[in-house]
């Protein structure tokens with residue numbers, strides 16, 4: 203059995219919203235008691251609707267925000283207990299790529315500086331050697347040395363995402379969190395970027411946490427998938443396990459709500475009623491119970507635990523198992 | 524033969540900017556029939572929103588219609604006096620947007636806003652208008668319509684706000700609804716609810732809908748017919764089934780092949796090489812030729828026109844020109 207690369211244990215992030223003079227302090231349960239394991243070389247997909255905690259999970263795993271509780275083990279070492287200097291040294295092994303390259307790349311920096319910055323911070327490369335290394339990175343992502351001295355506004359969204367990828371890969375990371383890397387792009391450009399990410403993974407032995415709200419994309423890229431709802435992981439399985447043998451009623455609804463570009467495939471759809479409740483005030487028991495067609499009386503009071511229903515397929519539902 | 528409710532012919536829209544003339548629409552032609560959902564698909568910047576806005580006479584400056592016509596029940600609405608255009612817009616033709624919050628007035632309750640348009644449309648007392656507002660909210664699937672009447676837009680979720688927008692369109696007596704990416708900002712489970720509602724309104728009320736989207740999945744599941752836009756030009760149009768089963772235009776084929784699909788797992792996706800042309804500098808000939816794997820000399824010189832290849836299925840591509848012509 204391979205050793206895990208990244209593990210989260212009871213990972214929890216609560217944001218405290220300070221109330222006004224007369225209003226009470228409120229707590230947003232952004233991420234709650236999440237356990238997951240990512241193995242080297244795999245693409246671990248994370249899906250769920252807006253606000254379910256996907257970005258918070260990614261940020262907590264890389265300690266870009268401080269979790270409220272829990273552990274993050276990177277090759278067995280608890281990241282949350284490292285001192286600043288050790289954490290700084292570890293940082294080169296994990297990177298995050300964001301949805302919107304227009305926002306994540308500083309418009310005042312040229313490509314050489316954007317991609318070269320992490321190299322300057324973490325290595326002795328300077329001058330010509332630095333420019334050569336950056337040019338090599340650009341070529342790897344389908345750009346060229348001609349682009350070294352250009353600025354972000356001179357590029358299309360797809361090209362900018364390539365630059366952001368080159369920057370993320372500059373230090374040969376082991377683990378990359380991809381947070382909706384193609385959500386801002388058109389499908390034809392999305393295809394180019396997804397292909398590039400796959401090629402780079404094979405070439406460099408990368409491990410990905412791939413966050414998306416688009417089920418078709420997650421299905422295409424992932425080896426295993428976690429489904430999140432209101433800050434919790436409700437189901438984890440292989441891609442086949444999730445798409446052909448979903449056990450959680452929410453996963454089933456999510457799959458059946460996703461439009462497929464094939465009119466022949468018109469299916470009977472489970473249309474969920476209502477909308478996602480606020481994480482400020484999550485329902486007691488199973489947080490999905492107000493929308494669940496299969497809810498039992500127990501579901502309103504008791505929170506289901508994530509249990510193995512066979513072959514590592516994990517489900518948090520009183521009906522599963 | 525059914526008469527189209529809306530007929531757009533060779534519509535051309537330019538934006539006169541500091542950088543030059545942006546050719547936003549370069550000959551858009553399509554028909555919208557009563558009681559159907561026509562999907563208008565294409566990638567960012569291809570002119571979907573400008574087309575939708577043109578149907579309501581709402582193209583923002585510095586945009587200008589420089590050619591073509593838009594017929595509603597046979598009458599060219601581009602030549603209507605402003606007052607008549609306004610009446611049409613507040614009545615028979617309505618539009619909803621991706622961001623309903625921006626389209627709703629934040630300082631009035633949902634009830635007040637619906638009552639306002641209802642009473643503009645038909646003379647009636649406040650009591651009756653309120654009853655009718657509750658009724659129309661119920662008809663768009665709003666839970667607890669009486670309570671919702673007294674809420675403000677910001678108290679509602681995105682999906683509920685979109686239902687309110689649709690309710691307002693119905694209150695005006697709209698028979699054509701232009702829906703510009705109405706579910707793009709919504710979660711998929713909520714998107715499914717809204718799309719279901721649109722299909723339901725088409726069936727029960729005979730509403731005609733121009734559904735603008737970049738999502739071919741949404742088209743496949745809701746539209747009766749499709750028109751594919753590329754660089755402000757319709758490259759292919761036809762019944763949804765025919766388009767998905769035997770799409771003809773190289774761009775449409777490329778667009779579909781680029782979408783991740785269960786059968787594409789573990790294989791590279793087919794990306795369309797290159798990028799969409801800049802509206803400031805359109806290529807000569809076929810607008811798609813710089814990216815087309817089949818392009819030949821003729822494609823670089825002559826702009827293809829829409830030609831019928833099967834019943835109701837039209838394609839603008841020299842590959843399908845008659846044998847003699849080729």
Ligand SMILES: Nc1ncnc2c1ncn2[C@@H]1O[C@H](COP(=O)(O)OP(=O)(O)OP(=O)(O)O)[C@@H](O)[C@H]1O
Pocket residue numbers: 217218230231232250251252253254255256257258259415481
């Ligand atoms: N800095 C913050 N302060 C307060 N609340 C926050 C903060 N960051 C996130 N949240 C809340 O935490 C919850 C989870 O947010 P998160 O961004 O992780 O969701 P997400 O799944 O990434 O959503 P999306 O699909 O919209 O990106 C949301 O309710 C969000 O409003």
Ligand SMILES: Nc1ncnc2c1ncn2[C@@H]1O[C@H](COP(=O)(O)OP(=O)(O)OP(=O)(O)O)[C@@H](O)[C@H]1O
Pocket residue numbers: 538540545546547565566567568569570571572573574583584585586737802
């Ligand atoms: N106010 C404006 N000034 C200049 N050009 C404009 C303006 N509005 C639109 N355009 C141009 O018109 C073209 C079509 O724009 P439109 O908004 O219709 O695209 P779209 O298909 O709706 O794209 P998206 O999917 O991003 O909404 C674009 O090339 C755009 O640059």
Ligand code: SF4
Pocket residue numbers: 450451452488489490491492494495496497498501506518519520521522
């Ligand atoms: S625990 Fe109960 S409410 Fe929650 S998903 Fe399972 S059946 Fe539905």
Ligand code: SF4
Pocket residue numbers: 772773774809810811812813815816817818819822827839840841842
């Ligand atoms: S006309 Fe020519 S360039 Fe245009 S789509 Fe057809 S084959 Fe390609």
Ligand SMILES: [Mg+2]
Pocket residue numbers: 256257258
């Ligand atoms: Mg996010």
Ligand SMILES: [Mg+2]
Pocket residue numbers: 571572573
């Ligand atoms: Mg638009």
